[in-house]
Amino acid sequence: MSDISITFPDGNARTFPKGVSGKAVAESISKSLAKKAVAMVLNGTLSDLADPIDADATLKIVTRTDPEALELIRHDSAHVMAEAVQALWPGTQVTIGPVIENGFYYDFAKDEPFVPEDMAKIEAKMREIIDRNAPFTKEFWSRDEAKAFFKSKGELFKIELVDAIPPGESLKIYKQGDWLDLCRGPHMTSTGQIGKAFKLTRFAGSYWRGDSEGPKLQRIYGTAWASDAELAAYLKQIEEAEKRDHRKLGREMDLFHFQEEAPGSIFWHAKGWTLFQTLIAYMRRRLDKADYQEVNSPDMMEKHFWELSGHWENYGENMFTTTLPDERVFCCKPMNCPGHVQIFKHGLKSYRDLPLKIAEFGKVHRYEPSGALHGMLRVRHFTQDDAHIFITEDQIMDECLKINDLMLSIYKDFGFEDIFIKLSTRPEKRVGADDLWDKAEKALSDVLDEVKRQSNGRVKTAINPGEGAFYGPKLEYVLKDAIGRDWQCGTTQVDFNLPSRLGAFYIDADSEKKTPVMIHRAMFGSLERFTGILIENFAGHLPLWLSPLQVVVSTIVSDADAYACEALAHLKTAGLRAETDLRNEKINYKVREHSLAKVPVMLVVGKREAEERTVSVRRLGSQAQEVVPLDEIVRRLADEATPPDLRH
């Protein structure tokens, strides 16, 4: 038998007999390492420790606490959970059970639904299986063998999975004691390696292969970690995220509410509407500087108009319609673009007019499926910071790059600097000829490359195949928030279809009629959703320029009332959004209330301040107090409240 050379992470290489297992290699290094080893990284690929090594290789032995082991802990947990469920409910079919961010899930086909009490039962059974510490062993089966086995067990979904494995790929079975599963692997050496830092988190419905027409499955989600401390930290983090929930903060900050007569629709309270209008005012200034013109198009238009645009065919089921007394059917606009094309068409356009940038804070109406609604993040009536840019084909690159610059600059003003851009390409259901799609996709792909180059790789990019709009491909801008969550907001879509469909044209330099290309773009996306994202990102602690109520002047004694009112007048004159709190309450009570309402600045005034013409300043989130002359604090706050685009 010939020997092979194995190179370790420290660069040292040693000779082993060909076919040596990772386990044997670990043993040769040290007994303690062999004891701790759960898997190996063989030539860069995470593999079973028992796998034979047949050629010269690089090797890292993975122990349970290595980062590489985490996905194994989760994957093994999924298998153990599946065994537990089948032990508790014989006849349940298993389907798939992948590792996901922070955990794992497994989808089951079971007639009776899981009930909440089942969770503890399953966890207890999982602990038993882990304690049993049966080794994970791998076997290679033939397709026929596997299918016969799963057929005998009534595992019809597994048979489909066997059939889906490409020819030439080997079919692996992992056993843990008596239980086995079809699986790509790898796994750790035994169930005991999983440890006890796991928790089942929720039951959910799902669909076989994600097809809503297909069989319904029941999914169980779990989270698993290498240590109890990490599990506790994760659960703590979930709790923190819940505290940021915009639905909860929206109520506490008195921004908006929902009620069942208007599902998916927001009742904006005064403070919430102030925030909303602050965003629009900001965006108006940015658009004005970027040579956009703002317009407003009708909220309702006749159905045939939407048939012409293609929206009725593609999304008719999701449009709000109303039949008028004269029996004509009108649709609430689900998008602004067809309206903007009408404005473009009004009056003959020359190539000299291009690029023509038409913007609208248009409220669109989409009958979203009831199950999709989610606070302000997914509603049925929302306002887009929408714009359509009419250009010639050779202006695409230039305009998309300008949009990109504006996009990144705007996000930066809100503190979002970690941006990720996806290129979504042609979907199956689409309008327009393929050569137009080729052109549009090529254009955006070039833009993406250029953006990446210009940002020196700081902006991350990816391709998202088949996810484009029905009329064109799109670039989608994804922001990362303060606690690492991704939010897709901006979008740039190149459209070769709608302008010609709706008969838009311009007169080119050669006096010929030409069809313009249209770029659809939004930056906040939905104003409602962006507001929700801001609330969650800042955990309610909005920066001063965004805060709907910026300052509250609270009195300690009623003798200071007159001075407090005077202070308020100064603040308002300086353009600050301020109120007084003259109530007959202790200062502790007032401070607590305004803190809970997330007022960024509290100015406290008593006799002393009134006499000295000062205020005691307390900032949200801090207990520090600073006594400052009234004139000075007004100046300081007015400066701080200046929107970022108005600073120099």
Add this chain to the structure above:
RNA sequence: GCCGGCUUAGCUCAGGGGUAGAGCAGCGGUUUUGUAAACCGUUGGUCGGGGGUUCAAAUCCCUCAGCCGGCACCA
């Protein structure tokens, strides 16, 4: 839309067959207060809507709606 859970006072929640309870908020007083809840008193609910079972339903059943967690969807 699909699966599961939930819906009791403005808010947070208790009560699980014998015709409703707490804290906070609100209101009325007292208190003039120094940086996250002063004190006393008090109002308030056909228990999400509708139907059924029962001598009796907030409680059990059916149904509709909304919300929550996922799935599917997201022009």
